[in-house]
Amino acid sequence: MKINQRFIVKLALGFVAIGGVLILVGFAMSGFSWQAYASDHHAWYRTFTVSGDNFEMGMHMDRMDSQEEAYEQAAEEAEESRELAAEQQEEQxxxxxxxxxxxxxxxxxxxxxxxxxxxxxxxxxxxxxxLEDVLAK
Incomplete structure (x- = not known):
C-alpha cells in the first residue's frame, strides 16, 4: 500500500479541523465563558510541591493553600468584628x-x-x- 504525501497532509488538516470543531463545541457548552476553564488560580510552577512535611509529588497542594486562606480570612473577619464591637461600645x-x-x-x-x-x-x-432608670439598665 502506497501512501502519498498529499494524503498525509489532508489527514493532518482533517484532524486539525475536527479539533477546531470540538473546541468550538466545548466553548459553546461552557456558555461562551472563559471563566469556566479557570480550574486553578496558581501559576504553572506550583503544580507540585515537595516539602519537609508532605512528600506528595505530582499533586496540587491546594488543600493546604485553601486551609491557610480560610484561616487568614477567618482571622481578618474576627479582627473586623472586634473593631466593629469596639466602635459600637465607643458610640454607646x-x-x-x-x-x-x-x-x-x-x-x-x-x-x-x-x-x-x-x-x-x-x-x-x-x-x-x-430616663435615669433606663440609663441604669
Missing part, C-alpha cells in the same frame, strides 16, 4: 454621656420651673427619673 458610651448631660440640663430646668409651675416641674422630674 458617647450616647450615654450625652444623655447624662441632657439629664443634667433637664434637672436644672426643672429646678427653675419649681418657682413658676410646680405641676410641670413634677412631670419633668418624673420623666427624668424614668
Amino acid at each position: 458610651a458617647e450616647t450615654i454621656n450625652e444623655l447624662k448631660e441632657d439629664l443634667a440640663e433637664l434637672r436644672s430646668e426643672a429646678e427653675e420651673l419649681q418657682g413658676v409651675d410646680r405641676q410641670k416641674a413634677a412631670e419633668v422630674e418624673a420623666l427624668i427619673d424614668k
Whole structure:
C-alpha cells in the first residue's frame, strides 16, 4: 500500500479541523465563558510541591493553600468584628454621656420651673427619673 504525501497532509488538516470543531463545541457548552476553564488560580510552577512535611509529588497542594486562606480570612473577619464591637461600645458610651448631660440640663430646668409651675416641674422630674432608670439598665 502506497501512501502519498498529499494524503498525509489532508489527514493532518482533517484532524486539525475536527479539533477546531470540538473546541468550538466545548466553548459553546461552557456558555461562551472563559471563566469556566479557570480550574486553578496558581501559576504553572506550583503544580507540585515537595516539602519537609508532605512528600506528595505530582499533586496540587491546594488543600493546604485553601486551609491557610480560610484561616487568614477567618482571622481578618474576627479582627473586623472586634473593631466593629469596639466602635459600637465607643458610640454607646458617647450616647450615654450625652444623655447624662441632657439629664443634667433637664434637672436644672426643672429646678427653675419649681418657682413658676410646680405641676410641670413634677412631670419633668418624673420623666427624668424614668430616663435615669433606663440609663441604669
